[in-house]
Every structure is written in structure tokens, then in C-alpha cells.
Amino acid sequence: MQKILVTGAAGGIGTYLRKLLKGVYPHIRWSDIRPLPDLAADESFMGADISKMADVERIVAGVDGIVHLGGHSIEGPWDTILNANIVGCYNIFEAAYRAKVERVVFASSNHAVGFYPRAQKIGVDVTVRPDSRYGISKAFGEAVGAFYADKHGLRVTCLRIGNLGDAPVDKRRLAIWLKPEDLVQLIRIGLEHPDIHFEIFYGASDNADSWWDNSKARRLGYKPQGRGADYREQAMAAQAKLALDPIGDRYQGGPFCSDEYDRPD
Numbered sequence: 001m002q003k004i005l006v007t008g009a010a011g012g013i014g015t016y017l018r019k020l021l022k023g024v025y026p027h028i029r030w031s032d033i034r035p036l037p038d039l040a041a042d043e044s045f046m047g048a049d050i051s052k053m054a055d056v057e058r059i060v061a062g063v064d065g066i067v068h069l070g071g072h073s074i075e076g077p078w079d080t081i082l083n084a085n086i087v088g089c090y091n092i093f094e095a096a097y098r099a100k101v102e103r104v105v106f107a108s109s110n111h112a113v114g115f116y117p118r119a120q121k122i123g124v125d126v127t128v129r130p131d132s133r134y135g136i137s138k139a140f141g142e143a144v145g146a147f148y149a150d151k152h153g154l155r156v157t158c159l160r161i162g163n164l165g166d167a168p169v170d171k172r173r174l175a176i177w178l179k180p181e182d183l184v185q186l187i188r189i190g191l192e193h194p195d196i197h198f199e200i201f202y203g204a205s206d207n208a209d210s211w212w213d214n215s216k217a218r219r220l221g222y223k224p225q226g227r228g229a230d231y232r233e234q235a236m237a238a239q240a241k242l243a244l245d246p247i248g249d250r251y252q253g254g255p256f257c258s259d260e261y262d263r264p265d
């Protein structure tokens with residue numbers, strides 16, 4: 001991998017990666033719909049609205065691999081999700097195929113499977129159970145990735161990211177926390193491992209409370225360094241200040257599940 005494109009550079013995960021991917025690949029093109037006000041002299045940036053194919057074709061030109069973080073990163077109105085995450089995601093894969101890009105790492109989300117109960121341990125081969133329009137768009141992105149891998153040979157890795165940050169911030173995040181350095185490991189497996197065809201990994205560190213089986217990532221060399229349990233006391237203290245959420249507390253997707261929930265139980 002000589003030249004990679006990272007979309008969503010201005011977002012929370014993009015901001016971590018701008019520090020952590022420095023020097024890992026010789027050329028990194030950062031992109032976002034928003035400008036990067038703190039762009040360093042040694043960083044290369046191209047603005048793009050990924051819902052416009054012409055923009056996407058411009059940013060993917062000449063790259064070997066793509067890390068697609070771009071789009072809307074939480075629940076939102078359908079129009080927003082449709083443009084940023086459905087059309088935008090399709091455009092990334094289609095443009096990657098047309099431009100003969102070798103690999104795509106797609107930032108999927110735990111919300112593609114958010115309606116699994118916390119009491120159930122799941123692997124990467126379960127039926128999707130999205131908890132939001134946002135989660136639906138991530139399940140869609142995984143399906144688009146599988147299609148381009150199976151039909152056209154693009155090497156695709158989907159990362160069902162839990163919650164990325166310096167530390168887990170509540171009980172749910174103790175189970176799904178992802179240390180930023182561990183995300184870099186997963187991205188590097190997706191961009192570099194010789195055996196990638198189409199893979200789904202959970203974007204989670206080594207969390208004792210995890211409800212995900214991430215053995216496929218581990219078989220391909222993933223050795224997470226972060227341990228959610230090291231932060232148990234502070235996360236549980238933060239949890240104690242939160243209101244009870246009978247639906248959200250039952251399911252893996254937490255508040256994304258209880259938001260707009262009106263199923264007559």
C-alpha cells in the first residue's frame with residue numbers, strides 16, 4: 001500500500017487516525033466534506049461531498065486502498081442517512097471498482113446488529129439486526145462491500161466499530177470500547193493481510209465484558225492492547241449518573257434501540 005485515501009478525516013475517528021497513521025503509509029490523502037482547519041504542511045487533503053459521484057471519482061483516483069469513515073456517524077433523518085451513508089457509501093465502492101483500487105476498509109458499526117440482546121454472544125455471521133436508520137445504512141454498506149468483493153474481486157474489510165475513545169465511558173462501552181491503536185491494527189490487517197477477500201471484524205479491544213466473538217480478526221493477527229476492564233471503576237461511576245433505560249439497557253445498541261422505540265410489548 002503506497003497511497004491510501006481516508007474519508008471522514010474531520011470526524012472523531014479521523015482525528016485520531018491523522019495522528020496514528022502518520023508514517024504508516026507513504027502517502028495518505030485525507031478527505032472530508034468539511035475543511036481541516038489544522039491541516040499540517042505534510043498532510044494532503046481533498047474536499048469532497050461523497051453523495052456526488054464526480055467528487056468521489058476525484059478523491060479515489062490513483063490510490064491503492066481506501067479507509068471509508070465518511071458519512072453521518074449517528075442516527076439522523078432519512079434524507080441525511082440516504083445521501084451521506086447510502087448514496088455516499090455506494091459511490092465509494094463503485095468508484096473504487098472503476099479506478100481499480102485494490103482494497104477498501106469500511107467503517108461499519110455495532111448498530112448494524114444493535115438489536116441483539118446483551119445476554120447473547122454473537123459472531124460476525126449473524127443476520128443483521130439494525131437499531132436505527134444509521135444502523136440500516138451500515139448493514140447496507142456491508143452488503144455493498146460483499147457484492148464488490150464477490151463480483152469484482154475488491155478486497156473488502158468491514159469493521160463493526162464499537163465505541164472509539166481514550167477510555168470506555170459507561171457500562172455499555174466497557175463491552176464495546178475500541179482503543180484507537182487497536183483500530184489501527186484492524187485497518188492494517190484490512191489493507192495489508194494477503195488473505196482478505198471479504199471480512200467483517202468487530203472494532204473492539206480486549207474487553208472482558210464483550211458480547212462479540214472476534215476470533216476471525218484474531219486469527220488474522222489482531223492482538224488488541226486495550227482492556228476495557230482496566231477502566232471499570234470510572235465507567236461504572238459514570239453509569240451511575242445515567243437514567244435507567246429499560247430498552248436500551250437490554251440491547252447491545254443501547255440508546256439507539258430505545259430512541260423512537262414504540263413496539264407494543
Ligand code: 15L
Pocket residue numbers: 073074109110111161162163253
Ligand atoms: C457509533 O456507531 C457512533 O458513530 C458513535 O458516535 C457512538 O454512538 C457509537 O456508535 C456507540 O455505539 O457508542
